[in-house]
Amino acid sequence: MRRNGSNPLKVAALLFLSGFYLGYTVRFFDIIPETLDSGYLYPLYPLAKASSWVLPYFRHGLRPSSLSALDVTRYNLFPAALLIATGSLFALPTMILLFIIGFFTGMGLVEIVQYAPVGAALYLLLTTGLFTASMLYCASTGFHLCSSVTEVIEGGEFRLSKTLLDHLLLSIGITLLSIAVQIMGVRL
Amino acid sequence: VKALLAVLMIILAAAPAYSQQVIIEETLEGSISYQSNISVGYRIFNPADRGVSIGFYFPAHRPQEIPPSSYQFGEKKIYLSPGETFEETYRFTFPLAQPIGLWKGLELRYPVQLIVDPEVEVEFTRKGRLRVEMGDVRRVVCQGCRFEDDEVLISQEADLPQRLDIHIQFAPPLRAGLFYSIMILGLIAFVVKRR
Numbered sequence: 001m002r003r004n005g006s007n008p009l010k011v012a013a014l015l016f017l018s019g020f021y022l023g024y025t026v027r028f029f030d031i032i033p034e035t036l037d038s039g040y041l042y043p044l045y046p047l048a049k050a051s052s053w054v055l056p057y058f059r060h061g062l063r064p065s066s067l068s069a070l071d072v073t074r075y076n077l078f079p080a081a082l083l084i085a086t087g088s089l090f091a092l093p094t095m096i097l098l099f100i101i102g103f104f105t106g107m108g109l110v111e112i113v114q115y116a117p118v119g120a121a122l123y124l125l126l127t128t129g130l131f132t133a134s135m136l137y138c139a140s141t142g143f144h145l146c147s148s149v150t151e152v153i154e155g156g157e158f159r160l161s162k163t164l165l166d167h168l169l170l171s172i173g174i175t176l177l178s179i180a181v182q183i184m185g186v187r188l
Numbered sequence: 189v190k191a192l193l194a195v196l197m198i199i200l201a202a203a204p205a206y207s208q209q210v211i212i213e214e215t216l217e218g219s220i221s222y223q224s225n226i227s228v229g230y231r232i233f234n235p236a237d238r239g240v241s242i243g244f245y246f247p248a249h250r251p252q253e254i255p256p257s258s259y260q261f262g263e264k265k266i267y268l269s270p271g272e273t274f275e276e277t278y279r280f281t282f283p284l285a286q287p288i289g290l291w292k293g294l295e296l297r298y299p300v301q302l303i304v305d306p307e308v309e310v311e312f313t314r315k316g317r318l319r320v321e322m323g324d325v326r327r328v329v330c331q332g333c334r335f336e337d338d339e340v341l342i343s344q345e346a347d348l349p350q351r352l353d354i355h356i357q358f359a360p361p362l363r364a365g366l367f368y369s370i371m372i373l374g375l376i377a378f379v380v381k382r383r
Contacts, residue, residue, distance in 0.1 A: 021371065028361070028368055030289035114290060114364040121363075 008143035009167075012136045015095055019102025020132075026103075027110040035108055041101050043075030044124055044131060045108035047185055048116060069183045076131070076182070080138045080175045084168070087142025088149050094142040101135055123185060130178040137171040209309040210234050210242065210268070212302065212349060216316030216342060220296055220354070226318065228300060229277040234268035241267045242274075243303035290361040293326075298352035314344040320356065329355040 026032050039046040050067035079101055086093035105128060112124045144164035152158045211233040218226035234240050244264040266274050280300070304310050318340045320328065328335035330353065332344035340354060 021375070024368065024371065028290060028364055030291050033289040033292065109367075110290065110361075110364050113367045114361045 008140040009136060011095075011143065012098060012139035015098045016102040016105075016132065016136060016139070019099040019104075020106035020109075021102075023103035023106025023108075024110055025106075027107040032107070035111055036104065037108075038104060039071065039075040040078050041104035042108040042131075043072060043182065044112070044127055045104075046075065047072065047127075047182060048108075048112050048120070048124055051120065051185065067186050069186060072182045072186055073179055076134070076175055076179045080134060080171060083135060083138040084142045084145065084171065087139075087145035089146075090150070091143050091146035094139050094146070098135065098139045105132065127178065127181050127185065130174060130181055134171060134174040134178045137167050137174055141167045141171050209236055209311065210240055210304065212242075212304075212310060212312045214312070214314040214316075214349070216298075216314065216318060216352075219319045219321050220340070220356070221321040224296060224318075225279070225281050226298065227277055227279045228316075230274065232266070232268060232274040234270060234272050237270050239267055239269050240305065240308055241265055245301045245303055290358070290364060293355060293357035296352075296354040296356065298354070301351055302349035304349065310348055312344075312346045312349050314342055314346075314349075314352070316342045318342070318354075322356070322358075324359040326357045326359045329357065 027035060035045060037045055037049075046067055079097070082097060083094050083101075086097060109125075109128060112128075113121055116124060141164060144161060144167060148158060148160060148164065213231040215229040215231075216226055217229075218224065220226075232242060242265070244266070268274055278300070314332070320335075320338050320340060325335075325338070328340050330340060330342070331350075332342060333354065334341045334343075342352070344350070344352075
């Protein structure tokens with residue numbers, strides 16, 4: 001994945017934003033009239049539901065289930081771990097997953113922007129930004145990991161580049177920050 | 189014999205014409221939200237000279253996630269003797285029939301239908317008011333309904349009990365549209381800058 005001149009973070013951003021744009025378009029124009037809900041792909045939608053910020057959830061006549069801090073942690077750590085770990089599979093699953101996560105993020109954000117109160121919408125946009133940054137750095141780490149694996153396959157030594165370690169540390173930091181900010185939202 | 193026939197003719201002419209008619213008055217009260225709570229009262233009067241049976245039919249398209257206790261689905265039959273009146277109020281909690289689209293709005297299909305023998309003449313009136321507890325409602329379309337001050341005022345008269353369909357249309361999704369426009373402009377700016 002890592003070749004001369006390539007920038008994994010940019011590739012990750014491009015993939016994520018493409019998915020995001022598609023997801024937002026699909027939901028905005030009612031091509032899919034209901035947001036596909038998977039906390040593992042976009043943890044902020046369940047958070048918005050649990051906080052009653054996304055009104056259409058009530059159409060099924062049930063109060064949204066409560067969301068615990070542990071749920072938020074699970075929802076954030078799983079995609080992060082997935083994006084990093086699948087880098088060793090030549091980064092193809094990482095790319096596909098990142099696109100899908102972007103798709104779900106775009107899809108979930110439509111209802112949040114439209115229905116949530118202004119303060120809550122701004123808070124969720126901020127947390128979406130943090131979640132996006134976390135996913136991009138995780139994917140970038142995965143892409144760097146792919147390069148290391150490829151080098152080993154080509155007969156080289158297994159080396160972890162400095163950028164990989166930097167991005168790994170950033171991934172962990174931003175993911176933890178994102179989780180902390182989301183847990184604050186759960187307690188609101 | 190002629191006198192007897194004349195008397196019979198007079199008796200037949202004087203006898204009340206056979207009529208088989210029921211009067212059904214349906215009164216709706218409640219609220220429409222993403223989950224609707226509606227109470228519906230029935231007053232059914234049988235002025236005819238023979239009994240009539242009427243079936244209440246509650247279609248069983250209940251989604252799985254709704255607790256069965258909040259529904260009273262099924263069938264019910266009542267028999268009204270001549271001159272008898274039936275009065276009862278039911279309370280329903282049910283979700284809206286269609287998924288919510290940002291543009292499409294949604295459709296409420298009031299789930300109760302009355303089944304009356306086709307030979308029976310029916311004088312049916314439906315009245316009531318349903319408060320719409322949803323934001324951004326642009327208009328409500330419903331036959332024999334008016335939408336005023338967040339309330340659907342219903343006043344229908346028909347020969348047969350009809351199903352009530354209420355179509356709620358939302359205002360265009362302005363905030364989501366604004367965000368979408370910002371995204372598009374950002375994309376255009378990015379492309380122009382790159383070129």
